[in-house]
Amino acid sequence: MVNTVGWCQDYVMKLLLQPDKSIYDKPASLLQDSSTLHLCKHLDQNFSRAHTGIAPVGVENILAGVHLILIGGICQLVSGLLSFRKYDHLSGTAFIGYAALWSSFGATRIYFGALDETPTTEFMPHLMINNMSSSTNVTNSTCLNATSGACHIFLSIEESAIAGLVPYILLSFLLAFCSATVNYIMPFVFGAITATLIFEAVAVVASSWALVVSGVLELLILLFAIYGSAALLVKGLTQRLVLKGFGTPLFNVLLLGTANSASAQSIGQEKKKNTKYAEPMALGFFCDTVAPFIFAFYSFGYMKSFGLGVTWVSVNSVAQLFSSYYAHLRQDCYHTTKFGLHATYWLIKAWEEFVLSVLIVEENTVVSGREAMVGDWFFVVAALVLCVGSLNMDVLELIHNMLFVLLTVSTISQIPLQGYYIFFGVACSLFTAASLYGTFSRLINTIAEKSLIPVGPQPISTEQLQKAFKCSRSTLGDQGVVPASDALFYLSNGVAALSALHARALSTNPSFLNLTVPWVLISGAIIQAYVSRLQVTGGGRFGSVISSIYVAVWATWTWFRFAGDLLQFSTVASYGFTAGAIAFLVINAFVMLIAAYRNLVLLFLTTIMEVVLVCFLLSTLPRLPYQLEMAMLALLSIICIYGALASLVNCIFSQTLLPMGPPLIKKQMKQETSSEPPCPVANSRLTSGLLKIAGLLEEGGVCGIPTDTVYALAASCNNPQAIEKIYNIKDRPAEKPICICISSVEQLVAAKPPFSPLLWEFMRNVYPGGISCIVSKGDWLLRLGVGPAYDRVGTRDSIMIRVPDHTVTCHLCDITGPLAITSANPSGEADSTHHSMVINRLGNKIQGVLCDGNSNEVVASTVVNCLKIDEGTITIVREGCVPAVKVQQIFDRVKSTMV
Structure with missing residues (x-):
């Protein structure tokens, strides 16, 4: 403070x-x-x-x-x-x-x-x-x-x-x-x-x-x-x-106009809630x-x-x-x-x-x-x-x-x-x-x-645009998700390459020293250093290796071709730059090997860069044929334009609409995925898959299921012993309670809990969604269908309720009744954001996994204590995917309308 x-x-x-x-x-x-x-x-x-x-x-x-x-x-x-x-x-x-x-x-x-x-x-x-x-x-x-x-x-x-x-x-x-x-x-x-x-x-x-x-x-x-x-x-x-x-507020924002009749989903702009x-x-x-x-x-x-x-x-x-x-x-x-x-x-x-x-x-x-x-x-x-x-x-x-x-x-x-x-x-x-x-x-x-x-x-429309680009439509699962920074990586290299063409005119017009420095240095080094930072957080297999190396390449290029002459340093026959160019050639050979694991476009880019570095080496001697260098830099820019367009389109639609080419060297992971999974798996998009997992839960099994946030372990409230299994599977401390998951607020209405009007209105504003509410326990849980699991979920006096904004999970709850759920990860470790993470971490301990691909979020739900809501206060127990400030804004708005 x-x-x-x-x-x-x-x-x-x-x-x-x-x-x-x-x-x-x-x-x-x-x-x-x-x-x-x-x-x-x-x-x-x-x-x-x-x-x-x-x-x-x-x-x-x-x-x-x-x-x-x-x-x-x-x-x-x-x-x-x-x-x-x-x-x-x-x-x-x-x-x-x-x-x-x-x-x-x-x-x-x-x-x-x-x-x-x-x-x-x-x-x-x-x-x-x-x-x-x-x-x-x-x-x-x-x-x-x-x-x-x-x-x-x-x-x-x-x-x-x-x-x-x-x-x-x-x-x-x-x-x-x-x-x-x-x-x-x-x-x-x-x-x-x-x-x-x-x-x-x-x-x-x-x-x-x-x-x-x-x-x-x-x-x-x-x-x-x-x-x-x-x-x-x-x-x-x-x-x-x-x-x-x-x-x-001074005035309600809704007074500015009526919401557009076309919802975000109807125009293909569904965004994460x-x-x-x-x-x-x-x-x-x-x-x-x-x-x-x-x-x-x-x-x-x-x-x-x-x-x-x-x-x-x-x-x-x-x-x-x-x-x-x-x-x-x-x-x-x-x-x-x-x-x-x-x-x-x-x-x-x-x-x-x-x-x-x-x-x-x-x-x-x-x-x-x-x-x-x-x-x-x-x-x-x-x-x-x-x-x-x-x-x-x-x-x-x-x-x-x-x-x-x-x-x-x-x-x-x-x-x-x-x-x-x-x-x-x-x-x-x-x-x-x-x-x-x-x-x-x-x-x-x-x-x-x-x-x-x-x-x-x-x-x-999204469908029309997909059809326009549909030259090899497939999911990105085979080649991996396109990082959000790839398009910017290609653009920064393309600007630097095309701007470096001015080097040809240096012999006749020294003023290009002044003009070209910002073009090559800013795009090739400064902005690409920012791209390198993005790729570190992107979680790719090779991280920011390529972009970090090219930061050094373009920065050295700027110093040798432009800044060195501008500051009146002699660079002709400079053995220091010659040694550096040789080092770049060797390093870029390893970069080409990395690109071979990604796609053909990136491999072509790194290969052309190898020729450009050869030209850089020759210019330090000096023995450079400028026509070759200009042709290579122009070709590099063309590859970068296509790479930027393909990366942007494929990333937006999460589909390979513009081909980047398959990796030249295949990743050695096929044997693991083709082997028999350690537990039964089911496809969430198939009714048979949903029924299969529902059957396992009703038999007393523990299964990994998707939610609107991250993957969860679920057990039927009709089988209290299955809830005990969750503690053993996760090594979860016994003092940590487990919440229940239902499909809609209407299920709560049918159970007739003694909630105040303020609590009902708050729950209708946050459900379905990534918020879990802690409320008082009572006999209404028996009418809800918790029954035998009454003493195994929540604490002695309170219970946490989830109504996920996820169609598959809600359908599953409709089939099985209320489910006891907790995040599908060993206690103390990161949440599982893909069904493969659940299988790899807990597959030997659970009875099935409902596979739904990537999760919608990277963190679990936000937990709100509503036990004192009638006194005008709520408490954020855990901040998750819904920020605490937004929860407070919702509560303040509900409270003001109730008054």
Whole structure:
């Protein structure tokens, strides 16, 4: 728990050290848990602008920037990550989005302070900027005769701040509106932040009166934050809402509209009802709003340099990578690929514009550089791949992807330079508008869990799309599940390979050194390092071996071909690089062996990479035939495009719709699967299989069965001795009770338990689903059908009830009556998420397994103690697939409606 008194003392100290000319000091957030959310959000707030003369202005700006990055950036980022883990869509999006804002402003403050501390003449080389969107030229004499403030304006500090502020103002307003559907504290906090950002932006171009208004608003934010922090702190200590403000919305989200008549299932968009992580789509759209707006601001000539714009876009791209990461944790390969590709695009374009606007001076060099860049074409094709992947989603997603295609087309090198920035700016403006609407719709619809804000129907049905790709339809069981990060792996290698083609022109145009570095380094090394991290968590057989090695390959390539010459290091006949190239050749030979276990596409990619590494070796001697290298790099890009498309489509549909080719070396696991299983198995999709397991249970057997969460061990309540077997099979401690599973709430109604109206309403809201409720025992259990097992299930006074959201399990309960169930794993070990895990772990001890493939979740149900529900409280005994915050939200909503 954060020491709030200590932070308040820090806040008072900062009020005494405010610079007089700082217009960029922003509210920041430091939070370690949700109890101090609103108090810590504005510890670095500026509502006093009086200069005290204690320290130079430059030092104050640098210190303020460091505090903004540490408190408002890093610490709030941690809070956002925890919010996503707690299934909190709104807070996760807001905290990570604001973390990007405060970090960007922190960097701006540091740069602003550095300019104040450094003599103007030291910046003269960097002021020789030829901006392609403006004909303004500033000479050395101009800057020498200008004041420090004039040079600041020229370096676009003010313009960069406004370019970043405007989209955040719009997004803050959306966050304030959306938070009104959750509680009535956050809307005032977010609303005050919105107003503060507005007046801070006004202060950039107008007089300082706007700072006074901003200071008053920041004081209001602090007051709301103190109250909100106290309310959450008391709630955390007492497990009840003593202070008002949380749990009660300003207005019901359902007032925004009626849910779409077409359900998610009817349009082929069935999503998991229960998951450990919040949906990251709103955050991805959030970041897609900020970056293109800054580019549009620059393209239309309102920013004379992209020196600070690159900082804002880079920080925003890192935030977008987090949305891709959480999509990966949700096993959502489409959004993992989409947001990862968008982040790559924004990073590369930002650093390219930085090179063009700051480092390159000669106009003719810039023009020829624009014409020769070919990496943009890969982004055009990659954007089309995303369009194909979104054909069975909704109209908004398809339109957003089509606008991204337009955006990538607007940056191809064949567009004349005179119309380049206008076209690019218009495309960025349209993309910003679509992303802003996407942020709003995804936030509201995820909060309401209904389609309240229209996003359009499904353009093409899933069945039609499957038929269109049905060249070798089969399940992925033979080749294994396609990891969600595979498509992004192919895309990052493809961009790096196609961008490396610029090496051919280095001998005639040295300016390519500047242009090509971000293209190869960002996609091939930085983004691929992120892909490597995804593949570590993906659980593949070889993990991140291939991607990790290719990170080193592209990083070395960049240093040898581009950065080395740029820094005036001699690389010709470098024996160090020659030895490294030989090492890469040997390592890649082992990578080819790994690829032979996967599929032919990956094997082709690694084989072509071996030839590329041979070219790299020859270039260190130097004996390189450039035509061979260019052909191999182009071929590598083509393979990557197909690999990305096939991986994305196959992962979305969990079927081999586009062939990747069989593994050249078969895994030696067929003998084990073909051998006789240690216990009888049955197919859950066959009625005969269901009846077979039901018969085994009625005979007193213990069987592994699927549920809506993970696999469970089941025993019939008509056979108490079978329940005792479960304890022996699992080595389960005798003091741990076993719950019962029934098929529907109507079974409970028929048993007539003495439940209160509040408990009945709560159970109807959580059943069926991944929540287990602990209620009081009574004679009603006998009427339910528990009968002989009354003393073997639950405790002496209470019983835990499960109503799974799983058709097979419910049908089984209808046949056998209530079942005693517990997770199908040895006590203390991880849950079983596939029927093969149950067979391998417990097959010798149980009497049968009902096989249903992969489980819907990776953790068991959430257990809620409802024994004191009539007193207005529930307790989360175990947090499982349904986050505790969501359970509490359901209970608060039910309680408010009952009142």
